[in-house]
Amino acid sequence: MEIDEAVRGCSDRRMRTKYGNAVYVVQRAFALYPFEEIAFSFNGGKDSTVLLHLIRAGYYLYKKDSGDVAQMDAIKNCPLRTIYFESPCAFPEINSFTYETVSTYGLPLETIHSDFKSGLEGLLKEKPTKAIFIGTRIGDPNAVGQEQFSPSSPGWPPFMRVNPILDWSYRDVWSFLLTCKVKYCSLYDQGYTSIGSIHDTVPNALLSDSSTEKSFRPAYMLTDGRLERAGRTKKTNHKIEMNSVASNGMNNIEGEQMISRAASIIVVGDEILFGTTEDKLGAALCKKLHAIGWRVSHVAVVRNEIDSVAEEVERCKSMDDMVFIFGGLGPLHSDVSVAGVAKAFGVRLAPDEEFEDYLSQLMGNNYTGDRNEMALLPEGITELLHHKKLLVPLIKCRNVITLAATNVHELDTEWGCLLDNQESGLVQAKPFVSKHLGTTLSDVQIAPVLAKLCLEFSDVYIGCHRISRAGPLVVNLTGKVDDEFSVQYI
Numbered sequence: 001m002e003i004d005e006a007v008r009g010c011s012d013r014r015m016r017t018k019y020g021n022a023v024y025v026v027q028r029a030f031a032l033y034p035f036e037e038i039a040f041s042f043n044g045g046k047d048s049t050v051l052l053h054l055i056r057a058g059y060y061l062y063k064k065d066s067g068d069v070a071q072m073d074a075i076k077n078c079p080l081r082t083i084y085f086e087s088p089c090a091f092p093e094i095n096s097f098t099y100e101t102v103s104t105y106g107l108p109l110e111t112i113h114s115d116f117k118s119g120l121e122g123l124l125k126e127k128p129t130k131a132i133f134i135g136t137r138i139g140d141p142n143a144v145g146q147e148q149f150s151p152s153s154p155g156w157p158p159f160m161r162v163n164p165i166l167d168w169s170y171r172d173v174w175s176f177l178l179t180c181k182v183k184y185c186s187l188y189d190q191g192y193t194s195i196g197s198i199h200d201t202v203p204n205a206l207l208s209d210s211s212t213e214k215s216f217r218p219a220y221m222l223t224d225g226r227l228e229r230a231g232r233t234k235k236t237n238h239k240i241e242m243n244s245v246a247s248n249g250m251n252n253i254e255g256e257q258m259i260s261r262a263a264s265i266i267v268v269g270d271e272i273l274f275g276t277t278e279d280k281l282g283a284a285l286c287k288k289l290h291a292i293g294w295r296v297s298h299v300a301v302v303r304n305e306i307d308s309v310a311e312e313v314e315r316c317k318s319m320d321d322m323v324f325i326f327g328g329l330g331p332l333h334s335d336v337s338v339a340g341v342a343k344a345f346g347v348r349l350a351p352d353e354e355f356e357d358y359l360s361q362l363m364g365n366n367y368t369g370d371r372n373e374m375a376l377l378p379e380g381i382t383e384l385l386h387h388k389k390l391l392v393p394l395i396k397c398r399n400v401i402t403l404a405a406t407n408v409h410e411l412d413t414e415w416g417c418l419l420d421n422q423e424s425g426l427v428q429a430k431p432f433v434s435k436h437l438g439t440t441l442s443d444v445q446i447a448p449v450l451a452k453l454c455l456e457f458s459d460v461y462i463g464c465h466r467i468s469r470a471g472p473l474v475v476n477l478t479g480k481v482d483d484e485f486s487v488q489y490i
């Protein structure tokens, strides 16, 4: 079978792994459901073209494994029921490719001329349909929360959505199509990277060829797969939307400075709780936040357990403007921080191609790329914070920033990068002003004075601490200065 041979014979280990997992899903679907009750949702797009060839390969392997050896030569194609929702707004190139392809591969086509939901209702009434193969991939707007086998949503007719390429990246799709040398719709060679209707799809501007006017490079040349939908004009790109919300960096409008900001810090480390290591980073970060006028509401040390991290993140993320996490980041069994953040936001971990590129550059041959657990980041909520001084960008999930620093020196660098980066959301707030007073008055003498001051100046922080029981008491007064240089307290 030519697809199976092409992939198994290629040198791209990651491709072979992705292919192996996807054809396994296809084979299980054939084992689970009667062949005539399975359909393939095909629309001539690149993802469904990949899926078509995976289904052909999976069907061949399924038949081979079931001992249908006598017929093996005959199984060049997979005569699976194929459904196409044809719309008058489809590109003519998509329509012609779809029709040509089903004819080339002997697919019995059922064309549906209504919207997805009512079309599927009609289909299920007409013919029992238990499962439908779909080319959904992580990163598609409708992929969030789906697995390789996901029942249709409430309100939709009942069937199993089978998504064999759910974990494939944009680059995986193109590696496969090019490795197998299969035909794909001609629009992809004209700069289209994801195809909707003629009204909402244009070539991806990131592929525009500056040397020749109005010409675009082919879709496989797009390097950042997250921007594959940049040519879908009417729909907003989730990532871009998030960036614009978060684009309130240090040099932002003065109005931002009036707002009081609070952060919490979560330190992940069994070794700190065992008492074998001392946390220095929490204290250093408190100082840095204080220096830019942020209040630290809370520093917590938690165990290297997904649930401990998740519970703490869940508490802090809704309480404070920003949450910082240290520790538990990397490939070790105890590195659970990112998984804890994902759990706190109720999303799963999904492969991030860009992050993976950084890791493979950093680790060279030690990073194999087919086991990419370290490049799994919380789906749909992750932004990468880049800086030329960082070898690997920092991970920001909504208002939670995961720091990679393991000592104070590394923290200094990362902090500088965060302050430089507009997307970090670290706005400069009004600075604090602090005064420290020492007194040898006894606690009993000073207590009523401080109580009165607390009542009178409720927006000034008044704290006390001692170096020793017998020594002097240090009183700390902290507030913020307003524009007229009088004290406007927090």
Ligand SMILES: Cc1cc2nc3c(=O)[nH]c(=O)nc-3n(C[C@H](O)[C@H](O)[C@H](O)COP(=O)(O)O)c2cc1C
Residues within 6 Å of the ligand: 041, 116, 132, 134, 140, 141, 142, 151, 152, 153, 156, 161, 196
């Ligand atoms: C065969 C098939 C099954 C679908 N099942 C569901 C479903 O169960 N729930 C749902 O919300 N959308 C379902 N959809 C709609 C898709 O989520 C999505 O809206 C559609 O693929 C359009 O994607 P696009 O906006 O990227 O073009 C289904 C679509 C197809 C083709």
Ligand SMILES: Nc1ncnc2c1ncn2[C@@H]1O[C@H](COP(=O)(O)OP(=O)(O)OP(=O)(O)O)[C@@H](O)[C@H]1O
Residues within 6 Å of the ligand: 041, 042, 043, 044, 045, 046, 047, 048, 049, 083, 084, 085, 086, 133, 134, 135, 136, 137, 140, 193, 194, 195, 196
């Ligand atoms: N009009 C349609 N008819 C049949 N199936 C469809 C249709 N639109 C979407 N699908 C199914 O949903 C999947 C995801 O659609 P999507 O548009 O993201 O991918 P694609 O069309 O294959 O590739 P591209 O992202 O380049 O447009 C398709 O692979 C296909 O299985």
Ligand SMILES: [Mg+2]
Residues within 6 Å of the ligand: 043, 045, 194, 195, 196
């Ligand atoms: Mg499409």
